[in-house]
Amino acid sequence: xxxxxxxxxxxxxxxxxxxxxxxxxxxxxxxxxxxxxxxxxxxxxxxxxxxxxxxxxxxxxxxxxxxxxxxxxxxxxxxxxxxxxxxxxxxxxxxxxxxxxxxxxxxxxxxxxxxxxxxxxxxxxxxxxxxxxxxxxxxxxxxxxxxxxxxxxxxxxxxxxxxxxxxxxxxxxxxxxxxxxxxxxxxxxxxxxxxxxxxxxxxxxxxxxxxxxxxxxxxxxxxxxxxxxxxxxxxxxxxxxxxxxxxxxxxxxxxxxxxxxxxxxxxxxxxxxxxxx
Numbered sequence: 001x002x003x004x005x006x007x008x009x010x011x012x013x014x015x016x017x018x019x020x021x022x023x024x025x026x027x028x029x030x031x032x033x034x035x036x037x038x039x040x041x042x043x044x045x046x047x048x049x050x051x052x053x054x055x056x057x058x059x060x061x062x063x064x065x066x067x068x069x070x071x072x073x074x075x076x077x078x079x080x081x082x083x084x085x086x087x088x089x090x091x092x093x094x095x096x097x098x099x100x101x102x103x104x105x106x107x108x109x110x111x112x113x114x115x116x117x118x119x120x121x122x123x124x125x126x127x128x129x130x131x132x133x134x135x136x137x138x139x140x141x142x143x144x145x146x147x148x149x150x151x152x153x154x155x156x157x158x159x160x161x162x163x164x165x166x167x168x169x170x171x172x173x174x175x176x177x178x179x180x181x182x183x184x185x186x187x188x189x190x191x192x193x194x195x196x197x198x199x200x201x202x203x204x205x206x207x208x209x210x211x212x213x214x215x216x217x218x219x220x221x222x223x224x225x226x227x228x229x230x231x232x233x234x235x236x237x238x239x240x241x242x243x244x245x246x247x248x249x250x251x252x253x254x255x256x257x258x259x260x261x262x263x264x265x266x267x268x269x270x271x272x273x274x275x276x277x
Contacts, residue, residue: 001216002034007095011042011102011113018148018193018201023101025205026146029212038091042112048084049115055082073124081122088120097216098143098182104150107168117176126180134225136181142220143177144185145169146208153191158264165189169267170254174223183220186269221267224252 008026012019027037040047051068053060056075060066075081081089092098102113109117121127131137149156156165169187177184188211190204229235242258251257254266 001030001214004035004096004216005094006030006035006037006097006099007091008037008039008099008101009042009113009116010039011100011110011116013043017103018190019101019103021201021205022146022148022188022190022208025209026099026101026212029209030215033213035097038095040088040091040116042116045084047112047116048119049112051115051118055085055119056080057082069123072122076122076124085119085122088116089122089125092120092138095141097185098141099146100144101146103148107162108172109147121176121180132179132181132226134181134223134227136179139181139183141182142185142216143182144187145172145177146188146190148190148193150194151192152195153189164262166265166267167254167262173221173267174253174255178223184223185215185218185220187267189268221269222253224256228252 006026008023010019010023012023014020023039027039030037048054051072053063053066053068053071055068056071057080060071061074062071072081079086100109100113102109105111108114126137128137151162154160155162156168158164162168173184173187188208190208193201193204224237224241228237228241230238237256237258245252245258245260249261250263251260252263254262257263
């Protein structure tokens, strides 16, 4: 992993939090492995969470019918995006791996991190109609979610009150990361650190420390490639792909399940390459 660049996008207000400890472990281990690690501490940066016209320097093309996506695309092309966005995009372009470290809020990311996603991953820079999913802009870059939950692991399953965590993760991992082309590594989930013992917290951090040793050698999660879908039919699955999987028990993924059972742990399992052993 020596020589690799890692960006940690971090969202927590407290330096004494478990998320801060997870961030620090990542910085420590990855630096020891020879990586260059950059941390975007969103609260410390007072990062603006709202995507507004102020993200564009100078005038906009159509102020009366403002389209954030189209106007920021033009601003990106003309070097007119605000300096905080440009700085984060520069970090992202250099990264071989992006780690999003956060506490799960309302089954998603904190508002300040969603603001980073909304504002930094602009049309043109991070995706386009032609370059998305398996053909996306960041298909040579790995990304992953590392987060804490407020509920115990037992509460996140197909039979539990919070539902299946793999379903919860689909919009974040497919709809944001994979959409931009990232190779999505399985998430690192720290289950309810506020409700378990200090010993259990240390065990979780030690597990993270172990995983980080070879993180960049992991195989990413699997998503159907763009060529599985027909543009002419509104990006529906191709008949031959549907037919090929007709007798399978499970669908392709959580979202593209073809009317079948959702594949278990489809958005959660991370795999270690055999060559590491």
